[in-house]
Each structure stands twice: as C-alpha cells, then as structure tokens.
Amino acid sequence: ELKVEQNPLFLSMQEGKNYTIYCNYSTTSDRLYWYRQDPGKSLESLFVLLSNGAVKQEGRLMASLDTKARLSTLHITAAVHDLSATYFCAVMTGTASKLTFGTGTRLQVTL
Amino acid sequence: SAVISQKPSRDICQRGTSLTIQCQVDSQVTMMFWYRQQPGQSLTLIATANQGSEATYESGFVIDKFPISRPNLTFSTLTVSNMSPEDSSIYLCSGGWGPGQPQHFGDGTRLSIL
Numbered sequence: 494e495l496k497v498e499q500n501p502l503f504l505s506m507q508e509g510k511n512y513t514i515y516c517n518y519s520t521t522s523d524r525l526y527w528y529r530q531d532p533g534k535s536l537e538s539l540f541v542l543l544s545n546g547a548v549k550q551e552g553r554l555m556a557s558l559d560t561k562a563r564l565s566t567l568h569i570t571a572a573v574h575d576l577s578a579t580y581f582c583a584v585m586t587g588t589a590s591k592l593t594f595g596t597g598t599r600l601q602v603t604l
Numbered sequence: 605s606a607v608i609s610q611k612p613s614r615d616i617c618q619r620g621t622s623l624t625i626q627c628q629v630d631s632q633v634t635m636m637f638w639y640r641q642q643p644g645q646s647l648t649l650i651a652t653a654n655q656g657s658e659a660t661y662e663s664g665f666v667i668d669k670f671p672i673s674r675p676n677l678t679f680s681t682l683t684v685s686n687m688s689p690e691d692s693s694i695y696l697c698s699g700g701w702g703p704g705q706p707q708h709f710g711d712g713t714r715l716s717i718l
Contacts, residue, residue, distance in 0.1 A: 524703045526707075535711045535712055536709040538605075538706035538707075538708065541705070543703070581646065589660070590635055590703055591652065592647075592649065592698075595646065596646050
C-alpha cells in the first residue's frame, strides 16, 4: 500500500522567513502534484512534477522532485501571510491516474 | 482550467437516510473521482467513476454504501446510503485529463448526519 507522508504537519513561521515542506512516498512514481487548500475551500493545483529532477517555481513557492529518493520538497521563500493554508502533495500511480494524498501541512504565517 | 460544480454544497441529514451528490464538469473529462475528507484530515479516494460502467472502488469502500453513476463524460453522482454519524465528512469530486495534467476539484459537499 502506497504511503505518502509530509512533514511537518504544522508549521508556524514569521513573515520573511524561508522554510521547506517535505513529502516522502513509499513506492516508485515520477508523477507528483502539489495542492493548496484554504479553510473551507476546495483544492487549488500548484505544481505538476513529472520527472526526476523536475523543478517548478511560482512566486515564493518552488517545488522539486527526486524520484530516486522518493522525495518532493516545497520551498517557501520570504513567506507572506497570504501563503497561510494547508498544502498537500499527491502521488499518482498506475494507469488509472489515481492520486494518493499526503497527510497535509498546515502553514501559518504570522505577521 | 475546468470548472467543476457540486450540488448540494452542504446538507444536514437524518441517520438512516441517503443523499445523492451531483458533480458537473464544464468540459469532457477523461476520468472522474470521488474523495472523502474528514475535518482536518487529508483526502481519501473512494472510487473512480467509470463512464458507462461500474465504478472502481478503493479498499474499505463498497458499492452498496457509495453507489456511483457516470452516464457521460461530464457528469457523475455519488450516493451516500443509510447514513450514520461516521459519514459526516466533506465529499469532493475531481476531474482528470491524464498524468500530465493536475486533477481539478469541485468545491465539495459538507455532509452532517444527526
């Protein structure tokens, strides 16, 4: 059974600081997705990573994928309050395009 | 990106009753999925809705409890049957266009069972 774990589960950080969220998964896959969820809202797609070494950046967020280590990272640069949300990674396996979601990381950026 | 609409957005139901949730996509989609998200938790896949055939259920979910229909490439329904308080959750549908594209999600249906 595929397991997808994120750490930390909760992150409180000050504006302007940098931090990294880690996503580890237990089986071979080269298709990984990052989503953002605001309280009471649905999921917003952030990044699609489809190969080993893939790196994507959007604003203050950068995601990378290391398929050999079965690890993806989401790096936050100079955090701002608007980034406060829950972030999920999700791994796609098999031909059915099913997603297995990570445990989620709740990010709180304080002023 | 695609717009995925779910109805109802929320409901409060009595124990033992059933509720059908509708999911409409504004364009044809290759795959549709149904997830459950309990408060403060991650998403768990319930099943893949297959167009014109029976849904494919994940371990721990059965057709009698969660019957799913997908009559065409843009619409699907999930029924939560014989509800109990343990079924209180958010139910989300998603549309997928293949591994190169992210799945897009509806706004979810918040279900409370009394």
